[in-house]
Amino acid sequence: MLLWGRWKVVAGLAGLALSLELLLRYMRRRKPIREVLFFPAPVTCIEPVLYPMKQCSCPLPHTDSAFSRLLLLLLRAQRSLELCVFTFSCPSLARAVLLLHSRGVRVRVITDNDYMAASGSQIGPLRSAGVAVRHDQSSGYMHHKFAVVDGxxxxxxxxxxxxxxxxxxxxxxxxxxxRVIVKAYQQEFERLWQEYDPASYDFFPEKENK
Amino acid sequence: MLLWGRWKVVAGLAGLALSLELLLRYMRRRKPIREVLFFPAPVTCIEPVLYPMKQCSCPLPHTDSAFSRLLLLLLRAQRSLELCVFTFSCPSLARAVLLLHSRGVRVRVITDNDYMAASGSQIGPLRSAGVAVRHDQSSGYMHHKFAVVDGxxxxxxxxxxxxxxxxxxxxxxxxxxxRVIVKAYQQEFERLWQEYDPASYDFFPEKENK
Incomplete structure (x- = not known):
């Protein structure tokens, strides 16, 4: 009887320890990032987003918007930004990308060959600044619009x-x-990055005959 | 001493019960749906997806694809389908939507006014079949491409x-x-559905002067 009592105590204490461990894990679990931004966004001043230390007295509203939130999320990148976007002509978004590039963040851009040279495209300025850009060369569109921040x-x-x-x-x-979703997009980016390697362009197929 | 021993037993049993409860909850937790489909998809026969009991001997491959998966996910709808899509001209997707409509699923479609009457648009056939459709009337595009299945x-x-x-x-x-993400999209749909209510169209502003 005394032995049975001891076993109950041991089992009870083990149970208590396990329940405490589970409770602590539950309380310590990472809060997931899950957010949706809807547009159109009102036009607001983005200078404080790009340069938090800078004062700006322009006449635009100095309030948050879906667009300023988008910029903030991109500017959190510390190591890498993979960008896979059909058309890129927004100067403010180009400024954010160039800012990351100037900070040493590894920026890679994949875009669509049909629109990359369109009027107002920011792909040229990005390339001029040294940002790595690749593009499709197919008749279909590279129609993605996604970004991966720091993997x-x-x-x-x-x-x-x-x-x-x-x-x-x-x-x-x-x-x-x-993680499952991020991994899927990261893999798609790497797959396209390899596929669109300039070494495999066939714009000039006659070269192959030489 | 005996009392202390009893308290230990009681505390231990309570701990065991709590840990069992937590373990059961952990094991019973709903597996989240999180999936990414990438396109282009190979052209495959979709008849078995639309009509699982039907045999098809067409020459197309009878294999799974991102497109057949998309159809399957849509066809799971039992109660409602909210569809908010810029351009809708794919006949196979229209067949899936009409199938849901014929089964009594409440289908609502929001689309863009600039493209809804374009060549090949499926918006006309959907409306003819009785599917509720609303559209923007602004110069900007209703550029969303999302669907909410059964809320x-x-x-x-x-x-x-x-x-x-x-x-x-x-x-x-x-x-x-x-749930957080689904709620955000559902609310955006309901907001646009109200905004695009035909009762508030102002295509004919001269009427207001009468």
Whole structure:
């Protein structure tokens, strides 16, 4: 009887320890990032977002918006930014990308060959600044609009990186750090990055005959 | 001493019960839906997806694809389908939507006024079949491409509902049942549904002067 009592105590204490461990794990669990931004966003001053220490007295509203939030999320990048976007002509988004590039963040951009040289495209200025850019060479569109920040957060949705998309259209961007989802987008980016390696371009197939 | 021993037993048993409860909850927790589909998808036969009991001996491959998966996820709808899509000209996706409508699923479609009457648009046939459709009347695009299935699953991404998008372009669709995300898209849909109520159209502003 005394032995049975001791076993109950041992089992009870083990149970208590296990329940405490589970409770602590539950309380310590990482809060997931899951957010949706909807556009159009009102036009606001983005200088404080790009340069938090800078004062700005321009006449634009100095308030938060879906667009300033998008910039903030991108500017969190410390190590890498993979950007896979159909059309990129928004100067403010180009400024954010160039800022990251100047900070030493590894920026890689994949875009669509049909629109990269369109009027207002920011792909030229990005390349001039030394940002690595690759593009498709197919008749179909490279129509993705996603970004991977530091390999840990994905931003994806309907929004092309244009002024019309951010200021006029009805658009959405979903932001998540779900590992399964981030991994899927990261892998798609790497797959396309390899596929669009300039070494395998066949714009000049006649060269192959030489 | 005996009393202390009893308290230990009571505390231990309580701990065991709590740990068992936590373990059971952990084991019973719902597996989240989180999936990403990448396009272009190979052209495959979709008849078995639309009509699982039907045999098909057409020459197309009878294999799974990102497109058949998309159809399957949509066809799971039992109660409602909210669809918010810029361009809708893919006949196979229209067949899936009409199938849901014929089964009594409440289908509501929001689309863009600039493209809804374009050649090949499926918006006309959907309306003719009795599907409720609303559209923007602004100069900006209603550029969303998302769907909410039964108020519990969101499908969102870059893919317009066109044959080119599914068969030729590089596209993605993220699928999730995360409640925070689903709620955000559902609310955006309801907001636009109200905003695009035909009662508030102002195509004919001269009427207001009468």
């Amino acid at each position: 840990t957060v994905v931003l994806t949705g309907s929004l092309n990186w244009t002024v019309q998309a951010t200021q006029t259209n009805r658009e959405n961007i979903l932001i998540t750090d779900d | 519990t699953v969101v499908l969102t991404g870059s893919l317009n509902w066109t044959v080119q998008a599914t068969q030729t372009n590089r596209e993605n669709i993220l699928i999730t049942d995360d």
